[in-house]
Amino acid sequence: MKKILIPVFALTLLGSCDVLDKEPLPTIAPENFFQNADDAEAAITAAYDALQATGLYSQDLIAVGEMPSDNCSSTNGDVTTLDRINWTPTTSQVTNIWRDSYVGINRANAVLKYVPNVSMAAERKNQILGEAYFLRALHYYNLVRLYGDVPLRLEPTESGEQSVIALPRTAAETVYARIGADLTEADALVPATNPNRITKGAVNALLAKVLLTQRQWGPAVAAANKVISAGTYSLLANFKGLYPAENKASETILEVQNQGNTDGNNILPDLLLPSPPATFSFPKFNIPTAELLQYADTSSFTATGTRKPNADKRWTLVGRTNAGRDYASFVLSTNSNANDNGPFVYKWPGAPNSFNSPDNTYILRYADVLLMYAEAANEQGGPSADVLAKLNLVRTRAGLEALTSASAQYASKKAMRDEIDRQRRLELAFEGERWYDLLRYARHNQAEPGAHTVTALDLIQRQLNRADVNYLLFPLPQGEINNNAQLQQNPGY
Numbered sequence: 001m002k003k004i005l006i007p008v009f010a011l012t013l014l015g016s017c018d019v020l021d022k023e024p025l026p027t028i029a030p031e032n033f034f035q036n037a038d039d040a041e042a043a044i045t046a047a048y049d050a051l052q053a054t055g056l057y058s059q060d061l062i063a064v065g066e067m068p069s070d071n072c073s074s075t076n077g078d079v080t081t082l083d084r085i086n087w088t089p090t091t092s093q094v095t096n097i098w099r100d101s102y103v104g105i106n107r108a109n110a111v112l113k114y115v116p117n118v119s120m121a122a123e124r125k126n127q128i129l130g131e132a133y134f135l136r137a138l139h140y141y142n143l144v145r146l147y148g149d150v151p152l153r154l155e156p157t158e159s160g161e162q163s164v165i166a167l168p169r170t171a172a173e174t175v176y177a178r179i180g181a182d183l184t185e186a187d188a189l190v191p192a193t194n195p196n197r198i199t200k201g202a203v204n205a206l207l208a209k210v211l212l213t214q215r216q217w218g219p220a221v222a223a224a225n226k227v228i229s230a231g232t233y234s235l236l237a238n239f240k241g242l243y244p245a246e247n248k249a250s251e252t253i254l255e256v257q258n259q260g261n262t263d264g265n266n267i268l269p270d271l272l273l274p275s276p277p278a279t280f281s282f283p284k285f286n287i288p289t290a291e292l293l294q295y296a297d298t299s300s301f302t303a304t305g306t307r308k309p310n311a312d313k314r315w316t317l318v319g320r321t322n323a324g325r326d327y328a329s330f331v332l333s334t335n336s337n338a339n340d341n342g343p344f345v346y347k348w349p350g351a352p353n354s355f356n357s358p359d360n361t362y363i364l365r366y367a368d369v370l371l372m373y374a375e376a377a378n379e380q381g382g383p384s385a386d387v388l389a390k391l392n393l394v395r396t397r398a399g400l401e402a403l404t405s406a407s408a409q410y411a412s413k414k415a416m417r418d419e420i421d422r423q424r425r426l427e428l429a430f431e432g433e434r435w436y437d438l439l440r441y442a443r444h445n446q447a448e449p450g451a452h453t454v455t456a457l458d459l460i461q462r463q464l465n466r467a468d469v470n471y472l473l474f475p476l477p478q479g480e481i482n483n484n485a486q487l488q489q490n491p492g493y
Contacts, residue, residue: 037120044128050104055096057256065432076283085463089478101139108136110156130189131198137182144175168486202254205364220376233366240328244350245360253364260358269352274333274340279354281339288343313399345430382413
């Protein structure tokens with residue numbers, strides 16, 4: 001996604017300083033910028049571009065989604081705080097996700113404020129507005145599930161006045177209501193198909209995820225079913241073929257588009273892969289844990305990638321790469337350098353390019369929707385043929401046997417829940433989902449004790465020697481607390 005720089009989208013808030021006593025540089029007022037269809041397209045492109053930020057899908061949302069969990073570990077100083085679950089209000093990821101999410105919200109807000117008055121084709125105008133509603137909802141969903149109550153900004157920030165920038169926190173329930181309202185607006189405006197852009201499938205997939213987080217099982221089933229029943233999506237036959245994400249038409253619902261240069265890039269391959277193929281050698285992010293790799297079949301290291309019958313294709317030997325043995329979800333590197341020897345994430349396997357990889361990143365894909373449907377339907381009514389049908393699509397693509405009503409997993413809601421939790425972990429490993437799943441499992445257990453076998457609180461207990469519920473939320477960034485007297489810090493920080 002090519003970056004388009006427009007002053008209204010990147011307002012920098014500064015305190016009083018002599019360096020400001022200079023003639024202002026020329027700027028374009030937003031009301032003067034939005035004149036025609038090209039300007040509207042540039043504005044929505046800038047809104048999409050925000051997804052590539054370091055604090056979002058080029059690094060931190062993925063790192064936070066894996067590093068505190070039982071999937072990954074690292075000795076890299078940039079992420080060990082996440083690994084040990086001892087983040088503070090000054091931890092970089094705590095600041096980056098907040099900052100870059102609000103940049104994205106500001107850009108979406110500018111589109112929603114000014115594009116309605118642009119003279120252009122009504123159909124495309126409506127699509128652009130629908131895309132902006134979705135993007136705003138996505139950013140607020142990422143914020144509310146990590147920080148809880150957050151300021152709800154529904155207008156672009158066009159002034160440094162305290163009355164504009166110093167908003168109080170809005171209750172999480174109200175933020176969730178706004179997310180739902182924005183997705184309802186988006187659903188009415190975006191088309192069913194639109195390559196590499198937001199569609200009705202993306203809207204309803206995100207809505208299903210939001211509703212699942214809120215434990216609204218029936219509505220979550222309905223939202224996921226809209227995606228499934230549309231018939232637009234299907235699983236790729238080959239799991240390994242999903243990576244790198246390059247607009248895999250049948251399974252892709254939404255990807256972050258990356259060009260592979262400094263004007264639209266993905267830094268994850270260089271952060272995750274050993275060198276070579278990565279550009280540099282250093283302790284890598286998101287190293288797969290031994291606990292997760294117990295699911296890997298390492299008993300037959302054959303050059304041809306021979307598998308055992310009914311072996312999980314996501315976690316068995318596929319072949320060899322220039323870095324070592326390829327297990328589809330991870331690569332086992334045999335390089336001599338300690339930084340580059342062992343298991344590494346292999347879901348961004350495109351050739352790294354000095355932190356400018358062209359690999360896309362999944363935001364939503366069809367297997368996730370199938371698993372969300374199975375989870376919500378099981379919570380709503382227990383094991384059923386319908387639940388099995390969705391779950392088995394994911395299992396059989398992975399090379400596993402289809403479950404039946406005679407299977408042990410079908411014996412109870414809890415047994416089926418455990419299997420769905422397991423399949424989410426194995427299917428979506430390293431894609432930035434595990435910690436967020438564990439967070440909502442913890443909330444579910446608070447409402448229904450013992451519902452999930454492993455939750456975020458178990459990992460918090462493991463790292464801190466106490467099941468501190470305060471760590472189910474990030475602290476607010478200290479810089480935001482310092483600059484906004486209306487913000488109160490989350491408990492425990």
